[in-house]
Amino acid sequence: MIKFWIIPPLILIAALVISALTSAALTQLAIRGGPVDRPRARGSHRTPTATSGGMAIMAATALGIGLLSLLLHSQLPRDGGHGFALLIYAVLLGLSGALDDIFALNAKFKLIFQIVLSLGFAAAYPIVQIDFGFGASISLWPWLGMIGTALWLVLGLNTINFMDGSNGLAIGSQSIALGLMVIMIIVLGPLSSKSFDAAGLLLICACALGAHLGFLPFNLPLGKVFQGDAGSLFGGALITGGVLLMVHAGVTSLWLGGYVLAPLLVDVLLTLALRAKSGARLFEAHKDHLYQQWLIHKDPSHLNMALRVWALCAFSGAVGLLMRYIHIETGVNLRFVALVALFWLLAAGWLWLRYKISADSAVKTA
Template sequence: MLYNLLAPLADQHQVFNLFRYLTFRTGGATMTALFIAFVLGPSLIRWLKSRQRGGQPIREDGPESHLLTKKGTPTMGGLLILIGLSVSTLLWANLANPYVWAVLLVTIGFGAIGFGDDWLKLTRRNSKGLPGRLKLVFQIAIGTAATLGIASTVAEPLTFGVAVPFFKDVLIQLSWFFVPFAVFVMVGASNAVNLTDGLDGLAIVPVMIAGGCFALIAYLSGNAVFANYLQIHHVPGAGELAVLCGALVGAGLGFLWFNAPPAMVFMGDTGSLSLGGALGAISVVTKHELVLAIIGGLFVLETVSVIVQVASFKLTGRRVFRMAPLHHHFEKKGWQEPTIVIRFWIIAIVLALIGLATLKLR
């Protein structure tokens, strides 16, 4: 909004020229989202506690320690992230950019699904919320709408193309199969982050790391000079998503202040589904869907551990891991929660650096 209001005045007042710079607005979005989270955090947590007398329902089949350490902690803290991210993006982004609205649709839409899931868990006082199939239907519907909007904006030959990392000229044309592929990326990323969200601070830091990486990717992809130099596909207008990524990082930092061990609040599905969906949608716009699997490799590992566990048990009756997702396996092995969280953060940083290396190694 500030860009649309103030950038046109730059010719009359030079100070307003700052709003033409993506880097300035990205920094502004980051700090605004952080400020909103700090200001709203305490009152929102008090409100959540007043509405959730018993806190988030804890899985009875989960690690035994959670019944003691996590009991009474309120959930739906993802509202704090959603408010900070949405308000900051609307304030600092170019609202005439269709990519901003497409990603916001996925972010807020998936967040609404997560909110409904969290609300049912609380009102029913058990760890089961919305039926899995119903959540999936809603996610697919929102993802399809966003994908069609993105595809109608991206110019040929990128419209239905999938770029391959490490290869500068490879663009796989999927035709209309691109729509289910893009929806799979958004829904898969959303649920992968959801599976990772099981320990204090475990999910939000890798999400911020991925958000920071995609802020850079969006900026470079949207800049013709840098895109040509790096030999990545130029997507005009994609740079505006750097502002949204900055807001994501700022809101995530603010949430982490309250989610740091021992957590005062959990993000719940409200936060995890929305953040994963946002990363998936941004990767679709910037044509870095496959790079997301590298940068977000930690989320992939967590998801694969669940798939392997379920498949092994159904086929052989035996479990590969002591418990899935993967972080629970290490809890069962006796690792302390801070140890697991910090080591997983390190893995996320390493994978992010590998993902960023694909921008140059071609």
């Protein structure tokens, strides 16, 4: 039962529709006149494809927010500038991604820029209290909380960026995460004494969700355009930074970030561990992610791959929602324990599939 609407439902619907239609229209411009990503060894596409779809997503999100804020400002609660801070953070990262899409920036330079920007955002919204449930919690020194928060931001950003190598996979996963955040703010936001601190974030997530959905059909199934680093970094910043704003507003705990990105995080972390063990360069482009190996050796269908990952993301998010519901109804906080169990389950599945792919490949080459 929704206690009250932080933002009227008709405005949220308008945000979705306006941003979706705007995104679809701007994506057409990206397809016809934007930069092109040509086939290369680490890519999974075989024809030159427009790669500035992320700019269409960013522009549609910003236009949706601007239009609704201008026309309906009296019906939108003030959030103290928190949403604006997140939007600036996300746009700056998205623009850096757009430059990378065009000029192929140095990987270390990009990482340094992300770290500096994330430290600035983390300084405003640090996580200094970690609750593990069952009365176990720790308090962090402010400087340590800021560093840890920045690490989360950088990890989340690059997780989505690394997983954006198959049509629909990342953009659909981002949409699921944004949708989950919208639902949680609508339902759980009114239960917090600082509920209106999440008002700006709710409008941003609704507009961003619409922009993602308006773009998605042109990426999958049509395969005419990629979101590029502009889209993955912009979306990643909204999700990772949005989680921090939700914690700040008392809507959820920091573990939400793990739930919304769990399947992607497991693949990225285990792939990096595997490459580190083999002595491979971590900053070098590669095709070692499980989804890439599956496309190469098992099933080349991008649609099938996207559906599998979307299902995992939806399941992971549903577990997070269930744990939050249990906490509200019973007072028993299982969120951290359930997240650890979820990560172990996903990791076990990852290792089994990786072993199966390697074994099947060895048989074929024997």
